[in-house]
Structure formats: structure tokens, C-alpha cells
Amino acid sequence: MTSTMLRPAKRLHGTSPAGRGSAGRRPRRITRGGVTLTALVAPSILLLLLLNAYPLINAAVQALHNGTLIGEGPYVGLDNFAKALADPAFWKAAQFTLVFTLTGVFGSWVIGLALALLMRTKIPGSGIFKVLLLLPWVVPVVVSATSWNWLVATSSSPVPILAKALGFGDVLFLANPALAALTVCVFKVWISFPFMMLMTSAALSSVEPAVYEAARIDGATKKQMFTAITLPLIARSTYISWILMTIFCVNDFPTIYLLTGGGPVDATTSLVVLAYRVVFQNFKTGYGVAIAFLMTFVLIVVSVVLYRQIRKSVIH
Amino acid sequence: MDVFSGNSRNVSRRGFLGFAAAAASLPLLASCGSGASGASGSGGGSTLKVWDMPWGPTEYTNAAKSLVNGYSGQNGAKATYQSIQWANYYQTFASAVASKTGPAISSGGGFQAFQFADQGAIAYADNLVASLKKSGSYDDFLPGTFDSLKTDKGYVAVPWQLDMRVLSYRKSLLDKAGVEAPTNWDSFVTVGKALKKIGVIGYGTATGAGALIGEQSILAMMINNGGGLFGEDGKPDCVTDRNIETLQFFQQLSREGIIDPAAVSYTSANLNNDWKSKKIGMGFSVPSLKSSLNETDDDIQIGSPLEGPHGDKGTLYYVNNLMMYTNTPSQQASEAFLAWYLDQMKDYWQKGLLQALPVRKSIVNMPEFQKDANNLKAVKEWQPVAKTFAARSTKIVSALNAVDGGQAFTSFAQQVLQGQTDPKTALATLQKGIESVM
Numbered sequence: 154m155t156s157t158m159l160r161p162a163k164r165l166h167g168t169s170p171a172g173r174g175s176a177g178r179r180p181r182r183i184t185r186g187g188v189t190l191t192a193l194v195a196p197s198i199l200l201l202l203l204l205n206a207y208p209l210i211n212a213a214v215q216a217l218h219n220g221t222l223i224g225e226g227p228y229v230g231l232d233n234f235a236k237a238l239a240d241p242a243f244w245k246a247a248q249f250t251l252v253f254t255l256t257g258v259f260g261s262w263v264i265g266l267a268l269a270l271l272m273r274t275k276i277p278g279s280g281i282f283k284v285l286l287l288l289p290w291v292v293p294v295v296v297s298a299t300s301w302n303w304l305v306a307t308s309s310s311p312v313p314i315l316a317k318a319l320g321f322g323d324v325l326f327l328a329n330p331a332l333a334a335l336t337v338c339v340f341k342v343w344i345s346f347p348f349m350m351l352m353t354s355a356a357l358s359s360v361e362p363a364v365y366e367a368a369r370i371d372g373a374t375k376k377q378m379f380t381a382i383t384l385p386l387i388a389r390s391t392y393i394s395w396i397l398m399t400i401f402c403v404n405d406f407p408t409i410y411l412l413t414g415g416g417p418v419d420a421t422t423s424l425v426v427l428a429y430r431v432v433f434q435n436f437k438t439g440y441g442v443a444i445a446f447l448m449t450f451v452l453i454v455v456s457v458v459l460y461r462q463i464r465k466s467v468i469h
Numbered sequence: 470m471d472v473f474s475g476n477s478r479n480v481s482r483r484g485f486l487g488f489a490a491a492a493a494s495l496p497l498l499a500s501c502g503s504g505a506s507g508a509s510g511s512g513g514g515s516t517l518k519v520w521d522m523p524w525g526p527t528e529y530t531n532a533a534k535s536l537v538n539g540y541s542g543q544n545g546a547k548a549t550y551q552s553i554q555w556a557n558y559y560q561t562f563a564s565a566v567a568s569k570t571g572p573a574i575s576s577g578g579g580f581q582a583f584q585f586a587d588q589g590a591i592a593y594a595d596n597l598v599a600s601l602k603k604s605g606s607y608d609d610f611l612p613g614t615f616d617s618l619k620t621d622k623g624y625v626a627v628p629w630q631l632d633m634r635v636l637s638y639r640k641s642l643l644d645k646a647g648v649e650a651p652t653n654w655d656s657f658v659t660v661g662k663a664l665k666k667i668g669v670i671g672y673g674t675a676t677g678a679g680a681l682i683g684e685q686s687i688l689a690m691m692i693n694n695g696g697g698l699f700g701e702d703g704k705p706d707c708v709t710d711r712n713i714e715t716l717q718f719f720q721q722l723s724r725e726g727i728i729d730p731a732a733v734s735y736t737s738a739n740l741n742n743d744w745k746s747k748k749i750g751m752g753f754s755v756p757s758l759k760s761s762l763n764e765t766d767d768d769i770q771i772g773s774p775l776e777g778p779h780g781d782k783g784t785l786y787y788v789n790n791l792m793m794y795t796n797t798p799s800q801q802a803s804e805a806f807l808a809w810y811l812d813q814m815k816d817y818w819q820k821g822l823l824q825a826l827p828v829r830k831s832i833v834n835m836p837e838f839q840k841d842a843n844n845l846k847a848v849k850e851w852q853p854v855a856k857t858f859a860a861r862s863t864k865i866v867s868a869l870n871a872v873d874g875g876q877a878f879t880s881f882a883q884q885v886l887q888g889q890t891d892p893k894t895a896l897a898t899l900q901k902g903i904e905s906v907m
Binding site for chain 1 (some may be wrong): 535560585678737876884905906
């Protein structure tokens with residue numbers, strides 16, 4: 154049998170061997186195979202461009218105009234972006250988006266991590282618990298929001314009645330601006346922790362038990378093992394889940410809109426809710442899309458920062 | 470072995486690519502050439518596309534479809550019915566109009582015709598109105614309903630039903646509280662206090678996610694007091710003495726505990742639940758509240774229009790309308806269909822398929838309509854004093870669509886119900902918000 158490894162390399166693409174005088178590189182040949190592959194892949198690429206690039210470019214054009222849902226309107230350049238950055242409503246929405254995202258990401262991660270660690274212990278019925286704990290994430294948000302509305306919205310809802318019985322008086326969970334913001338954030342943590350639990354569970358299962366064994370022999374405490382072994386070894390997965398949850402939180406429209414509509418008095422209006430209202434209630438498409446682009450820009454920056462952390466978190 | 474050798478392989482690959490290109494081009498060819506709404510071939514009658522929303526239960530949609538599809542006009546003109554869901558209906562229409570694939574005729578939201586008229590998409594109904602006047606049908610319409618649809622360029626649509634805000638109350642609760650239905654603002658407070666004493670919400674309302682009744686009822690009371698959001702010239706004019714007085718009235722209701730503070734975040738579902746479970750004594754609502762709560766007795770009744778502190782009476786109403794579009798196979802056919810449809814729509818009220826109020830006196834006088842005392846009262850007592858969203862102006866403009874249900878108005882209503890903001894400041898903020906969207 155002839156081994157291909159013993160044959161001299163074929164110079165299929167006209168490259169000169171090192172050290173030889175160059176008679177010029179041969180141009181890369183367009184092979185029939187290359188044409189075939191390109192032609193076969195072209196429809197998929199075209200579809201991707203149509204579904205992604207075209208709407209994005211169209212949106213960018215809209216952001217540069219003062220249009221409505223029906224017409225593009227006059228060209229205004231970057232006025233919509235300048236208007237957003239000078240608008241107190243934009244900054245109020247940005248502030249709430251920050252609070253909502255921070256509590257959503259870290260609140261769900263802490264609870265998800267705690268439950269993932271708990272599920273690793275041998276407790277009776279852990280299999281059933283694992284399934285039940287997934288429910289908040291699996292149930293459609295419309296159903297969850299309706300349930301939470303039933304639980305907290307009116308004076309005769311179960312939670313306000315319980316709060317009154319416990320001596321807290323008439324608690325207006327969705328009518329008081331501060332409480333409405335808190336309720337929305339708690340709701341977000343509730344529907345997000347199963348995702349974090351799953352991500353963390355998968356990361357924990359990849360940690361070698363031998364590492365813990367060695368640490369135990371060396372006399373490490375449980376706290377030391379958690380901080381010095383567990384957290385660093387699952388860091389990569391943690392950063393990835395933070396990136397994903399940040400994107401989910403910033404872009405989350407139904408969670409907020411179905412529960413409070415962005416109120417009361419704009420207390421729970423995030424940037425995406427603001428963009429929706431500006432486009433579909435005020436009919437200012439250009440301004441609304443500009444808000445969405447600003448939001449996207451910040452998301453990209455945050456994602457890049459967190460991706461760098463991922464690279465730094467590689468343990469050798 | 471060189472895999473690229475062999476003529477037979479080259480031919481089959483080219484053949485395959487050619488086949489793939491032909492297959493890909495078929496959908497493109499099929500999508501080309503649609504043209505205007507329902508243009509038939511040469512020599513045949515026009516087919517008019519008619520879009521409508523579900524204004525009533527499924528039976529209404531079925532009846533409307535049957536009525537429209539059964540139309541047979543001059544020169545073989547036909548009509549096809551399509552039901553458009555309320556969710557994102559405006560976006561549906563906007564896309565269709567922009568791409569010239571929309572209907573020839575449609576029903577729509579109160580300001581829709583004005584918005585599309587601004588875009589040049591509406592066929593003005595002046596010819597149709599003239600023909601209705603000539604035939605005498607025009608006099609059958611309730612006064613003021615056509616005028617609300619007139620612009621400087623002509624009639625943007627013709628009226629077909631009314632949506633109004635009236636004061637509803639639950640008689641059993643008022644009887645239990647030992648009071649009669651209020652007739653003016655002072656007695657309103659008295660009744661509210663009495664209802665609160667028996668553990669009932671005096672004035673039920675909602676300004677939460679998707680609930681417009683709260684802000685519309687505040688405007689209804691402003692109109693009741695001779696105020697409104699706009700001046701007679703149609704420009705935003707919110708900071709007026711009458712409007713300030715109205716907001717002070719709402720502050721009084723909040724202070725007295727007549728308004729449930731949780732109402733700020735109530736959805737329509739929350740509000741309806743409270744009405745159903747007899748937790749609310751009074752509130753502004755649509756005239757058909759009783760039907761929407763599926764009640765058949767006469768416990769939910771409509772009061773008479775309240776007299777404001779200066780003797781004014783008034784409320785908010787919307788003249789829902791039928792509009793014609795320029796994207797039609799034949800404007801003549803559109804007008805002929807619409808004239809015919811206006812005469813046929815009595816069927817909806819005859820069969821009890823529509824809870825909205827009719828605009829035609831002949832329908833109001835039908836025994837089937839007369840047997841609903843609430844609806845009759847709404848038409849007889851409230852419609853004569855009702856004003857549109859544009860009050861104090863009489864001219865509706867398309868930008869009102871961005872105000873009604875818009876962010877500024879919703880936030881304003883929530884501030885009013887919270888009762889913590891100074892009325893002048895709240896109105897000034899509202900005016901600024903309205904000016905930014907108009």
C-alpha cells in the first residue's frame with residue numbers, strides 16, 4: 154500500500170516551494186467543485202441576507218428619517234439619536250433597564266447556582282423537583298404574567314390579602330411605582346432561574362470529582378472548595394450564561410408589558426418597552442428605531458466585555 | 470483518482486444546477502403581478518375587497534361575511550369579505566395600504582380614515598354623501614355623525630356605529646347604600662361616599678396595561694365640564710380652568726377613598742372581574758357593559774348625563790366609520806356597495822349581533838333595539854351631548870390616533886388616579902406630550 158505521506162506534496166495551487174526563485178505565483182484556479190458548492194450555498198446565504206441584513210438596513214434607514222408606520226418621512230440624519238440621548242424618558246427607561254437586567258442576571262444566577270448545587274445532593278424525589286423547577290421557564294410568559302396578575306394586581310388578590318393579614322396594610326404591588334418595579338424584577342428572576350440552573354448544572358457536571366477529592370485531602374473547607382475550585386472551573390459557562398441572560402433581559406418585552414404595561418407612570422418602562430410605545434402608540438418609527446439601535450449598541454459593548462472575560466477565564 | 474474527470478458527471482452537475490435555478494425562479498414568477506384589490510379580468514365585473522374587524526361575537530363575523538359575499542351589484546360587481554383581528558390591526562392596514570394590497574372598503578378605528586387620508590390612500594365620500602342626501606337616507610342618520618367625518622378636503626368616511634362612554638351603575642348596590650343614581654358632580658361624591666360605607670368601590674376604573682377606559686373616562690368628565698384636550702382651533706390646550714377643576718374633582722374622589730388606588734394598574738380584565746363580583750358601584754363604561762359581563766337582569770343600568778359644576782353636560786364618543794380607499798377596481802362600484810351596505814346593516818341589530826350603538830334612527834326605532842333600555846338611554850340622552858376626542862374643536866385630525874391610547878395620555882391618567890400630582894403640572898406635562906406626537 155502506498156502511503157500518501159511518503160509522496161511529495163502536490164503543488165495543486167501553484168505555490169513555489171520555499172527557497173526557489175519565483176517565476177510568479179500561479180493564480181488560484183476556480184474549480185468546478187468550488188462553483189458547484191457556491192451555487193448550492195447561495196440560496197441559503199441569500200435567504201439569510203433577506204431575513205437579517207435587509208430588515209437591519211431598512212431599520213437603519215428608518216432611524217435616519219422622521220417617518221410613521223405608513224410613510225418613511227423626511228430625512229433628519231442623526232437627529233433621532235440626539236433626541237433620544239437628550240430625552241429624560243430615554244434615560245429613565247435606561248435606568249430601569251439597568252436595574253431590571255442586573256437583578257434578572259444576578260438574581261437568577263444566584264438562585265440557579267444554589268439549586269444546581271442542591272440538585273447534586275442525593276435527596277428523595279430530586280428527579281421530580283428538577284422537572285418542577287423547570288416549570289417557570291417552560292410555561293409561556295403570557296400564562297405566567299396572567300397568573301402573577303391574578304396573584305398581586307387587585308386589593309382582593311391573594312398576596313395583598315396575605316400582606317394585609319401579616320400587618321403590612323394595603324400593599325399596592327402594581328399600582329405603587331417602586332413596588333411595581335420590584336414585582337417586575339422578582340417576576341423576571343422567577344421565570345429565569347431555571348435557565349441558569351440548567352446552565353450551571355451542566356457546568357458543574359464537567360468538574361472532575363478528583364479535584365474535590367484532592368482538595369479534601371489537602372484539608373480544604375467546603376467554602377474554600379466552592380470559591381477556589383467550583384467557581385473558577387465553571388467560570389466560562391457562567392460568563393456565557395450572563396451574556397445570554399443580559400441579552401434576554403434587555404430585549405424582554407412581554408414580561409414587563411403584560412404585567413404592568415410599563416407603568417404606573419412609566420416606572421417599569423424599559424428601553425424596549427419605550428421603543429415599542431414610541432413606534433406603535435406614538436407612531437414615530439424613526440425615533441423608536443433609533444432607541445432600539447442605541448440599545449443594541451450597548452448590548453454589543455457588554456457582550457464584548459464579557460467575551461473577553463471568557464477568554465481570560467481559561468484554566469490551564 | 471481525479472474526482473473531477475468524466476463528462477457525464479459535468480453534464481449531470483450542470484443539469485442539476487439548471488434545474489435548481491429553474492425551481493428557484495418559479496416562486497418569483499408566481500409572485501409577480503397582483504395589481505389592485507380584486508381586479509377581475511377584462512370584461513368581468515369588479516370584485517371589491519372588504520375588510521372588517523370582529524365588532525361582535527363570532528356570529529357577527531359570520532353574518533357580515535355572508536352579507537358581504539352575497540352582494541351582487543351593477544355590472545356584475547361582487548364583494549369579498551375578510552376579517553382582520555384587532556391585535557395589531559393598524560399595522561396590518563398600514564402595511565397593506567403601503568404595498569397597495571389593501572382593501573377597497575373597510576371598517577376601522579375612529580381615526581384610521583383620517584390617517585390614511587393624509588397619506589392619499591382614502592377616496593373621499595362626498596359623492597356618496599350627496600347621493601344619500603338625494604335619496605333621503607342622510608336624514609335617517611343621527612345628527613352630527615356625518616359632520617365628525619368631514620375634513621377640508623371632504624368626507625373621509627361614512628358613519629356606521631357609535632362607541633360611547635356612559636356612566637353605568639349597579640342598582641342593587643346603590644339600593645343597599647340607600648342612594649339614587651347621581652345627577653351632578655356633588656351627588657356623585659355623595660353616592661360614592663355611601664358606596665364606600667358599605668365596602669364597595671364607589672368609582673371603578675382602570676389605567677393598567679392595555680386598559681383605555683380610565684383615561685377615556687377622565688376625558689369624558691373634562692368634556693362634561695366644558696373642557697377637553699384641544700382648543701376650538703384644534704391645537705392642544707389642556708391647561709384650562711375647567712380641566713383643572715375636573716382634576717381637582719378626581720383628587721377629591723381619591724381623597725374620599727371613592728376610587729380604588731389599585732386601579733392605577735388595573736387591566737380591563739381586573740376591572741370587569743370587579744364589576745362581575747359586585748365590588749364596583751359606579752363607573753364609566755361602554756353602554757353594553759351588561760352584555761359584556763354576560764348579565765341578563767337589569768341590575769347594571771345607565772344613568773343620565775351628569776350636570777357639571779357650571780351646568781354643562783357631555784361625554785366622549787367615537788363615530789366608527791366605513792371608509793373607501795383609492796386602491797379600488799372601481800370607485801363607482803365602491804360607492805354603490807357602501808350605499809347598499811348602509812341599508813343592510815340593520816340586520817346586525819335585528820339579530821342582536823352588535824352591541825355598539827347604531828347611527829341610524831330607523832335602527833334605533835326597531836323593536837329589537839328598543840327592548841334594551843340601556844342602549845336606548847345611551848342614544849336618547851347621551852348621544853346628543855357627546856363630543857369627539859377633538860373636543861373642544863369639532864375637527865378630527867389623524868394625529869389624534871397617537872394621542873388616544875398614547876404614552877402621554879396613559880401616564881397622565883395614572884398620575885390623576887394616584888391623586889398626588891398637582892393638576893396644573895399634570896396637564897402641562899400632558900400638553901407637552903401631545904404636542905410632541907402631533
